[in-house]
Each structure stands twice: as C-alpha cells, then as structure tokens.
Amino acid sequence: MTVNDDSFTNWKNREEIAESMIPIIGKLHRERDVTVLVHSRSLVNKSVISILKTHRFARQIVGGELSVVETMPFLQALTTLDLGPSQIDIGMLAVAHKADDRGLSVEEFTAEAVAGATGANKIERREGRDVVLYGFGRIGRLLARLLIEKAGSGNGLRLKAIVVRDGGGGDLVKRASLLRRDSIHGQFQGTITVDEENNRIVANGHTIQVIYSDSPESVDYTEYGIKNAILIDNTGKWRDREGLSKHLRPGIDKVVLTAPGKGDVPNIVHGVNHDMIKPDENVISCASCTTNAIVPPLKAMEDEYGVLRGHVETIHSFTNDQNLLDNYHKGDRRGRSAPLNMVITETGAASAVAKALPDLRATITGSSIRVPTPDVSIAILNLQLKRETTRAEVLEYLREVSLTSPLKRQIDFISAPDAVSSDFIGSRHASIVDAGATKVEGDNAILYLWYDNEFGYSCQVVRVVQHVSGVEYPTYPAPAA
Structure with a gap:
C-alpha cells in the first residue's frame, strides 16, 4: 500500500468516526441541553466535514492536529453520566487527559472533570425564554437564523414573534423568502413554510408569529402567548431609554438594542x-x-501593555442606509452611490469605547470610510502603548488571547498571507487579528482587525441575550481565567 493509500484510508476511518459522533452530539443536546465543543467551537448540527475541520483547528492551540479517534472516547464517556445543562469541551478533555499523570481512565477523568454538571451538582433545565424581533432587516434575519439554530433543546431562547410594518400584498411570503435565501450568507439551513391565514412563518418546526404594527405602543404581546420576553430592536429608530422603553409592553420584560445606545443606556460588548x-x-x-x-x-x-492613546480608522462595507444611486439623503455624503464610491462618513465607535471600557484612560478617536463591498469590514487600530515591545511579542500574545483567554469567542487570529475580506463572511467572532498586516515599532502598534459586520455582530448580540436570559450555561472543563 502506498503512502497516498494510507492517507486515504485514515481519512475514511476518521469520516466514519465523525459520522457516528453526530447522533450522540444531537441526543445530548436535545435531551440533556448539553452542547459539545472542541476548543470552544460547537459541534452541534455540524456535518462530518465540519467536525473534522473543527478538530484540525486544535493544531493552532496544542501544536498538533487533534483526531476524532482521540475525542470519541470522551464523547462516549459523557453518555454514561447524569449530565445537566452545560457546555462540554471534548477537545480540552482530550488534551488535559494526555497531560495528566495519575493514570486515570478516560471514564474516570471525564467524570471528575465535568463533576460540576452531574448528579446533585447539575443545573436544572430551565424553561425557554421568549424572544421577539422588532424589525426584520439584515441583522433581524441573521438573528432569526441564529436563534433557530440554537433552539435545538427547546430550553434556550425561543423566537416567538417578529414585528414589522405591513408591506401590503404578499408581505409574509416575501419576508419568508428573504429569510430563506441570502445573497451574502447563503441558504437557510433547514425548511421554511408560510401560514398566511394566521400570519406565521414556520422554520425548522418553530412557529414564529408575524405581527404587523407601526408603533410599539399598539402591541399586547400576551395576546400571542408571549410572556417575560426579551425584545430585540433592530430598527435603530429609538436609541435612548425613553424611546426604547416604549417596547416594555405586556409580555416584554427586557429590551436589547442592536445599535449604540444614547444617554444612560448601557452599551454592552459581550x-x-x-x-x-x-x-x-x-x-x-x-x-x-x-x-x-x-x-x-x-x-x-x-491589559498587557497599557494604552496611552489611539485612533481607529474603519473601512466599512456599505449598508442599507446608503443609496444605490445618487439621490437625496439626510447625510451629506451617504446620498452618493454606495456601490460606486468610497464614502467618508462618521463612526461613533470611538466614543462608545468609554462606555464599554470605563477604566480605560486613553483617548480614542475614530473615523470611517464606506467602501463598495456588501459585507465584512476592517478596523485599523493605531495605538501608542505605555511600554515598548516587538511585533513578534504582540502577535504571540494576541494569538494566545484568541486561543485560550476569556476573549477567545470575541477575538480570532489569522496568519494566512493571502487573506481578503470575503474569507471572513460568516465568522462568529467580533474581530479577527490579521497577523501579516500587524505593525509594531517601539511603543506604537497598528492592528488590522477584520470583522463580519453583519453575522459576527449578530453572534455577539445573541451572546448578550443568552446572558441576560440566564441560558448561558457553564463550560467544562473550566477555561483558564
């Protein structure tokens, strides 16, 4: 047998194991509210190839590829335990077990590592939390996709309703079609049907009421069986406490805005x-x-170097707020054709930093240019640090932050020399450090940060909603602080 034959046989063997993992992962999620991870990346609802690619990511963390051959025994061990709602990282379990010198079996080690999620220690499964989307544009539809994707156990967030203005004939069918197909983010993963008689969209078995209204004050959500819900306002029409409080109607407990808040509204970065x-x-x-x-x-x-001052320049994809062709717009430049021009505009991101990082004493300024791409933007963060460093040190530090720190769901890291914006469509991170573009000289560091300004941001919104709803379950083994 040739080397190539050996490689192919090994690949087919790993495919078979990954395929056998899928029903186990699905059953744990549906019946016990357990999300199985490999180094913080979920395996729920993933294909065979996705499972294998997720395992390959481990080489970034431990210096070598992690095989499904190594993680499968830990997954099987989980099925023997009395598990409660949790997130369990079988990649971390495999690595930790290999480093442990006590001679424990896989079953013994796994039971010890996830003890906080078993038996008398386990969290009781909570009743799902209702969610309402107010507005159904670019962010609203991506949030709908994410909420439906994450609703597998039925005990998490439940998308119960969408509130929109009535667009006239065929409105419901058109909105369902926009959810089903997206020119940037591709096809909806599942099935969608429309119940026009009752103004409902049924997506992957989840019945979503479509409520037509021109004003928050006109809706009584309890009439639709909605209670203690979190309403996500995707319109940006109201951004202060007085305006957003209009949503606090019967059935609505909390309001989350997908735009910068004004006044005393807390601006949260998960x-x-x-x-x-x-x-x-x-x-x-x-x-x-x-x-x-x-x-x-x-x-x-x-945290690592201290920041004296900084400037952020964002090169941002055009948005629905701009015109396709030159036409009247209340903004001075946004009326010019978005697909044909680079457009200088303003960004409130720099001033919003103070709300999210109140202890940061550095002055951060900012500006922005809209460019003719439909999604994925880049922020160039130019910082004067409190101490001198080197490019190699900064890159190694940020790489470690992206892999093992509490910010690993927010920060990703890429060293590919040929990476371009379209490579990051669908990224679930808030930003991705581009190693090749990073510049450091003495106390000056310039970071190039890619971000999917639609999907990556929507993932951050869902994380915040999970946190305030109480369905953000603990992870085992516990990540390093």
Missing part, C-alpha cells in the same frame, strides 16, 4: 463588560458592530 448588566436592568444596547470589533482587542492590549 466578553468585555457583559458582567456589569444589573439583574433589574430592562434596557440595554449591544453597541455597534465596529465597537464590538475594536473593544475586545483594545482591552487585551490595555
């Missing part, structure tokens, strides 16, 4: 300051996509 949300706070903002992109790496740099 991973950085989500722990500051008070239990009784009923109006919060998830800030902007750019704020979510720059704040996590800015916090990382402040």
Whole structure:
C-alpha cells in the first residue's frame, strides 16, 4: 500500500468516526441541553466535514492536529453520566487527559472533570425564554437564523414573534423568502413554510408569529402567548431609554438594542463588560458592530501593555442606509452611490469605547470610510502603548488571547498571507487579528482587525441575550481565567 493509500484510508476511518459522533452530539443536546465543543467551537448540527475541520483547528492551540479517534472516547464517556445543562469541551478533555499523570481512565477523568454538571451538582433545565424581533432587516434575519439554530433543546431562547410594518400584498411570503435565501450568507439551513391565514412563518418546526404594527405602543404581546420576553430592536429608530422603553409592553420584560445606545443606556460588548448588566436592568444596547470589533482587542492590549492613546480608522462595507444611486439623503455624503464610491462618513465607535471600557484612560478617536463591498469590514487600530515591545511579542500574545483567554469567542487570529475580506463572511467572532498586516515599532502598534459586520455582530448580540436570559450555561472543563 502506498503512502497516498494510507492517507486515504485514515481519512475514511476518521469520516466514519465523525459520522457516528453526530447522533450522540444531537441526543445530548436535545435531551440533556448539553452542547459539545472542541476548543470552544460547537459541534452541534455540524456535518462530518465540519467536525473534522473543527478538530484540525486544535493544531493552532496544542501544536498538533487533534483526531476524532482521540475525542470519541470522551464523547462516549459523557453518555454514561447524569449530565445537566452545560457546555462540554471534548477537545480540552482530550488534551488535559494526555497531560495528566495519575493514570486515570478516560471514564474516570471525564467524570471528575465535568463533576460540576452531574448528579446533585447539575443545573436544572430551565424553561425557554421568549424572544421577539422588532424589525426584520439584515441583522433581524441573521438573528432569526441564529436563534433557530440554537433552539435545538427547546430550553434556550425561543423566537416567538417578529414585528414589522405591513408591506401590503404578499408581505409574509416575501419576508419568508428573504429569510430563506441570502445573497451574502447563503441558504437557510433547514425548511421554511408560510401560514398566511394566521400570519406565521414556520422554520425548522418553530412557529414564529408575524405581527404587523407601526408603533410599539399598539402591541399586547400576551395576546400571542408571549410572556417575560426579551425584545430585540433592530430598527435603530429609538436609541435612548425613553424611546426604547416604549417596547416594555405586556409580555416584554427586557429590551436589547442592536445599535449604540444614547444617554444612560448601557452599551454592552459581550466578553468585555457583559458582567456589569444589573439583574433589574430592562434596557440595554449591544453597541455597534465596529465597537464590538475594536473593544475586545483594545482591552487585551490595555491589559498587557497599557494604552496611552489611539485612533481607529474603519473601512466599512456599505449598508442599507446608503443609496444605490445618487439621490437625496439626510447625510451629506451617504446620498452618493454606495456601490460606486468610497464614502467618508462618521463612526461613533470611538466614543462608545468609554462606555464599554470605563477604566480605560486613553483617548480614542475614530473615523470611517464606506467602501463598495456588501459585507465584512476592517478596523485599523493605531495605538501608542505605555511600554515598548516587538511585533513578534504582540502577535504571540494576541494569538494566545484568541486561543485560550476569556476573549477567545470575541477575538480570532489569522496568519494566512493571502487573506481578503470575503474569507471572513460568516465568522462568529467580533474581530479577527490579521497577523501579516500587524505593525509594531517601539511603543506604537497598528492592528488590522477584520470583522463580519453583519453575522459576527449578530453572534455577539445573541451572546448578550443568552446572558441576560440566564441560558448561558457553564463550560467544562473550566477555561483558564
């Protein structure tokens, strides 16, 4: 047998194991509310190839590829335990077991490592939390996809309704079609049907009521069986507490804004300051996509090097707020054709940093240019640090942050020399550090941060909603602080 034959046989063997993992992962998720991970990347609802690619990612962390041959025994061990709702990282279990010198079997080690999620220690499965989307544009539809994707156990977030203006004849069918097909993010993963008689969309078995309204004050959500819901406002029409409080109608408990909040509305960047949300706070903002992109790496740099001052320049894809062709717009330049021009505009991301990082004393300024691409933007973060360093040191530090720190869901890291913006469509991170573009000289560091300003931001919004709803379950083994 040739080397090539050996490689192919090995590949087919791993495919077979990955295929056998899928029903186990699905059953744990549906019946016990357990999400199986490999180095923080979920394996729920993943294909054979996706499972194998996720395992290959481990080489970035431990220096070698992780095989399904190594993780399968840990997955099988989980099925023998009395598990409660949790997230369990079989990649971390495999690596930790290999480093352990006590001679414990896989079953013994696994039981010890996830003891906090078993028996008398386990969290009781919570009743799902209702969610309402107010507005169904680019972010609203991506949030719908994510909420439906994550609703497998039925005990997490439940998308119950969408509130929109009535667009006239065929409105429901058109909105369902926009959810089903997206020119940037591709096809919806599943099936969608329309119940026009009752104004409902049924997606992967989840019945979503479509409510037509021109005003928040006109809706009584309890009439639709909705209670204690979190409403996500995707319109940006109201951004202060007074305006957003209009949504606090019967059936709505909290309001989350997908735009920068004004006044005393807390601006939350998950991973950085989500722990500051008070239990009784009923109006919060998830800030902007750019704020979510720059704040996590800015916090990382402040923690390690200290930051004296900085400037962020965002090269941002055009948005629906701009005109396709030159026409009237209340903004001075946004009326010029978005697909044909680079457009200088403003960004509130720099000023929003102060809300998300109140302890940061550095002055951060910002500006922005809209460019003719439909998705994925880049923020160039130019920082003066409190101490001198080297490019190699900064890159190694940010690489470690992206792999093992509490910010690993927010910050990704790429060293590919030929990476371009379209490579990051669908990224679930708030920002991705481009190693090849990073510049460091003395106390000056310039970071190039890619971000999917639609999907990556939507993932951050869902994380905030999970946190405030109480369905953000603990991870085992516990990640390093």
